[in-house]
Amino acid sequence: MIFVNDKDLVVPGEILAEEDFHPGRGTFKEENKICSSVVGLVAIRNKKISVIPLQSKYIPKRGDVVIGEINDIRFSMWGLDINSPYSGLLPASEVFGKEKRELEKVFKVGDVLFLRVIDVDEVKKVKLGLKGRGLGKFRGGILIYITPTKVPRLIGKKGSMINMIKDKTHCDIVVGQNGVVWVKGQTDMERIAEKVIKMIQNQAHTSGLTDRVREMLAELTGEEIEESKEISEDLGETEELEGETDENNNDQSSDEKEEESSVEEDENLPQEIIESKLNFNLKR
Amino acid sequence: MITIITLGTNIGAKSREDGRAFDELRNLKIEAGVLERADGSAYLEFGGNKVLVAVYGPKESFIRRFQRPDRAYIRCRYNMAPFSVDDRKRPGPDRRSIEISKITAEALQPAVILEKYPRSVIEIFIEVLEAEGGTRCAGITAASVALADAGIPMKDMVVACAAGKVDGQVVLDLSEVEDKDGQADVPVAILPRSGEITLLQSDGNLSTVEFEKALDLAIKGCNQISEVQKEALKKRYGE
Amino acid sequence: MVNKMNIVPEITRKSITHLINNEERVDGRAMDEYREISLETGVISKAEGSARVKIGNTQIMVGTKPQIGEPFPDTPDVGVLMTNSELLPMASPSFEPGPPDERSVELSRVADRCIRESQMVDLEKLCIIPGKKVWMVFIDLHILDYDGNLMDAAVLGAVAALKNTMIPEVKVVDNEIIIDHENMKPLPIREEVVMCTFAKIGEQLVIDPSLDEEEILSARLSIGITASDKICAMQKGGDSPLTKEEIMNAVKITESKSKELMKYLEC
Numbered sequence: 001m002i003f004v005n006d007k008d009l010v011v012p013g014e015i016l017a018e019e020d021f022h023p024g025r026g027t028f029k030e031e032n033k034i035c036s037s038v039v040g041l042v043a044i045r046n047k048k049i050s051v052i053p054l055q056s057k058y059i060p061k062r063g064d065v066v067i068g069e070i071n072d073i074r075f076s077m078w079g080l081d082i083n084s085p086y087s088g089l090l091p092a093s094e095v096f097g098k099e100k101r102e103l104e105k106v107f108k109v110g111d112v113l114f115l116r117v118i119d120v121d122e123v124k125k126v127k128l129g130l131k132g133r134g135l136g137k138f139r140g141g142i143l144i145y146i147t148p149t150k151v152p153r154l155i156g157k158k159g160s161m162i163n164m165i166k167d168k169t170h171c172d173i174v175v176g177q178n179g180v181v182w183v184k185g186q187t188d189m190e191r192i193a194e195k196v197i198k199m200i201q202n203q204a205h206t207s208g209l210t211d212r213v214r215e216m217l218a219e220l221t222g223e224e225i226e227e228s229k230e231i232s233e234d235l236g237e238t239e240e241l242e243g244e245t246d247e248n249n250n251d252q253s254s255d256e257k258e259e260e261s262s263v264e265e266d267e268n269l270p271q272e273i274i275e276s277k278l279n280f281n282l283k284r
Numbered sequence: 285m286i287t288i289i290t291l292g293t294n295i296g297a298k299s300r301e302d303g304r305a306f307d308e309l310r311n312l313k314i315e316a317g318v319l320e321r322a323d324g325s326a327y328l329e330f331g332g333n334k335v336l337v338a339v340y341g342p343k344e345s346f347i348r349r350f351q352r353p354d355r356a357y358i359r360c361r362y363n364m365a366p367f368s369v370d371d372r373k374r375p376g377p378d379r380r381s382i383e384i385s386k387i388t389a390e391a392l393q394p395a396v397i398l399e400k401y402p403r404s405v406i407e408i409f410i411e412v413l414e415a416e417g418g419t420r421c422a423g424i425t426a427a428s429v430a431l432a433d434a435g436i437p438m439k440d441m442v443v444a445c446a447a448g449k450v451d452g453q454v455v456l457d458l459s460e461v462e463d464k465d466g467q468a469d470v471p472v473a474i475l476p477r478s479g480e481i482t483l484l485q486s487d488g489n490l491s492t493v494e495f496e497k498a499l500d501l502a503i504k505g506c507n508q509i510s511e512v513q514k515e516a517l518k519k520r521y522g523e
Numbered sequence: 524m525v526n527k528m529n530i531v532p533e534i535t536r537k538s539i540t541h542l543i544n545n546e547e548r549v550d551g552r553a554m555d556e557y558r559e560i561s562l563e564t565g566v567i568s569k570a571e572g573s574a575r576v577k578i579g580n581t582q583i584m585v586g587t588k589p590q591i592g593e594p595f596p597d598t599p600d601v602g603v604l605m606t607n608s609e610l611l612p613m614a615s616p617s618f619e620p621g622p623p624d625e626r627s628v629e630l631s632r633v634a635d636r637c638i639r640e641s642q643m644v645d646l647e648k649l650c651i652i653p654g655k656k657v658w659m660v661f662i663d664l665h666i667l668d669y670d671g672n673l674m675d676a677a678v679l680g681a682v683a684a685l686k687n688t689m690i691p692e693v694k695v696v697d698n699e700i701i702i703d704h705e706n707m708k709p710l711p712i713r714e715e716v717v718m719c720t721f722a723k724i725g726e727q728l729v730i731d732p733s734l735d736e737e738e739i740l741s742a743r744l745s746i747g748i749t750a751s752d753k754i755c756a757m758q759k760g761g762d763s764p765l766t767k768e769e770i771m772n773a774v775k776i777t778e779s780k781s782k783e784l785m786k787y788l789e790c
């Protein structure tokens with residue numbers, strides 16, 4: 001028996017279903033009842049009920065790509081703020097290999113980096129790395145913070161949403177799974193991208209978002225609205241699937257999808273950013 | 285003035301100082317997401333009470349005392365504004381507010397899924413801007429909404445309400461005057477789905493029968509307030 | 524809910540500074556433009572005077588409480604104003620519970636000087652028995668949400684709360700004070716005062732710094748000014764110096780901007 005519909009807004013403790021259903025993330029099972037544990041939107045997929053939270057902190061997971069800020073320099077590692085209850089560590093060996101060098105000469109406190117989560121151990125020590133395509137230090141641009149659960153929405157299906165913003169603003173955009181977004185372009189275009197990204201975060205749970213984003217972009221950039229019906233239809237699906245790729249998940253079964261999301265996002269990095277950031281890694 | 289004396293069998297007829305029935309709550313209003321900086325927040329007006337709650341976290345805990353290896357630690361601070369009461373209250377914690385902070389954290393804890401965020405801390409700040417009896421219950425009720433607003437996973441939303449004895453009669457939700465003149469005050473917090481009790485205090489004299497009656501009444505009040513909590517959260521996200 | 528890095532990232536510092544050097548601000552304001560201001564009075568019935576002020580997302584609740592107490596020995600026939608502020612931990616992750624820290628004390632003292640030196644409240648009228656009993660008015664600033672520029676919000680809220688304050692009539696009969704709560708009268712107010720705060724970022728001065736701006740400012744200047752353009756309080760903050768030209772420029776802007784702020788007090 002089920003008591004809610006797909007996309008219903010529910011609150012913690014609300015009974016969603018009884019028997020016959022499996023608890024997904026954002027839910028828990030109590031006796032034979034499945035209840036919501038967060039404020040969020042119901043997602044029903046083949047007898048599995050999940051609740052996509054509207055608000056959440058980023059919990060680091062191996063393989064994620066994140067944007068972090070150096071906030072500490074120790075003997076053989078940097079400490080990073082990754083917009084999470086757990087801070088990250090970047091070991092010097094990840095950067096220098098066996099070579100011994102002064103850490104401050106490479107990254108200073110206040111520097112912002114694009115990194116990968118290499119490992120999260122049982123005491124929640126988060127090890128970060130810089131090996132990989134597109135990882136490294138950012139130069140210039142602005143940072144925007146969004147709720148991490150809304151990252152999949154900002155990216156859109158196969159990067160459709162973020163690519164639309166990139167196209168219209170001619171900005172380079174990098175999205176960390178920890179909800180930190182880096183944007184670089186012309187100053188006015190950076191601000192437009194910021195406005196649009198904030199709008200997506202605030203309205204992530206509403207329908208018809210893609211069209212509103214397109215209109216907003218056209219209005220702010222002064223460009224004509226293009227007829228792009230197919231994209232619109234394509235995105236219709238995304239709206240339904242939003243959050244399915246979210247990272248804060250205890251539920252094993254949807255892990256595959258999450259992996260896809262991070263890979264997808266990585267590949268969406270514009271070539272020029274990858275190069276500009278690679279200069280560091282090339283030294284090794 | 286003529287006072288009509290009623291018999292105990294007709295308890296509903298005896299009017300209270302503010303005209304409420306024995307089982308009637310004061311006016312209640314809850315709003316979620318009212319602060320910019322906090323991760324979650326709620327504002328509550330309950331009769332003459334005005335309470336604001338902010339939640340931060342789960343966030344990194346730098347103080348070992350506030351760190352648990354297997355779960356998050358809840359830290360709660362109940363505070364009264366100096367202007368919230370008739371005679372100015374000196375700023376800073378006193379024995380009363382320290383006790384309330386402790387029992388509030390304990391009242392909320394059973395609902396929060398703490399295992400999800402080991403080693404982190406969840407901070408709850410309750411500010412009483414105006415007090416008119418029943419602020420601890422108002423604080424707990426608002427704190428649940430603020431926790432949910434912060435996206436903190438919970439098994440249920442704890443809700444609190446008091447009952448007590450005034451003029452020999454067991455009544456729901458004592459006002460400040462009733463609390464002062466009354467014979468007993470019993471604040472209760474529950475997990476509404478299971479009906480389990482997470483906070484219970486009693487101050488005054490009650491027979492066993494009266495106590496049970498007060499408890500039942502308080503639980504009934506909690507269930508009513510619980511609906512307002514849910515509405516507040518649903519309204520926040522535009523339903 | 525605002526997510527931020529605990530230390531201002533270098534690229535954020537640079538982008539804000541770069542914008543301001545081109546006379547632009549992150550939120551689109553002009554250099555001398557305030558954020559949206561809202562002011563409500565009489566919001567706490569248990570307080571004899573109260574106000575809730577918002578400048579942008581910065582929010583302060585102010586309550587006043589008059590009490591009868593003893594005057595200071597050097598001013599035996601004037602009433603006493605006491606300003607206290609609490610940077611509540613609810614308002615910002617950088618505010619800690621505990622006794623007032625230096626930021627809180629500075630805020631209280633600057634607001635206090637601004638109100639006291641403007642002679643806004645006619646304290647002589649608050650004397651009950653010279654040398655023995657006077658009205659002491661406590662102004663409590665409860666900082667609820669911190670998004671930059673607490674100074675201007677504190678003064679605006681405190682002035683509004685004082686204007687909203689009612690004190691009971693008192694009579695002295697045979698050296699005994701009779702307080703008549705039936706007859707309440709407003710505090711004796713002479714003229715209003717407001718404060719304008721500037722931040723120096725890059726080569727520019729901006730008014731009403733937001734939190735992002737406040738976190739990267741090199742110098743800060745707060746100027747208290749009365750309705751009749753008397754400068755009654757100033758406070759320079761921040762690590763870097765200001766030039767005389769910059770200061771005089773800020774004073775000039777304050778003269779015109781203060782009129783805008785005063786309008787919020789006309790209620």
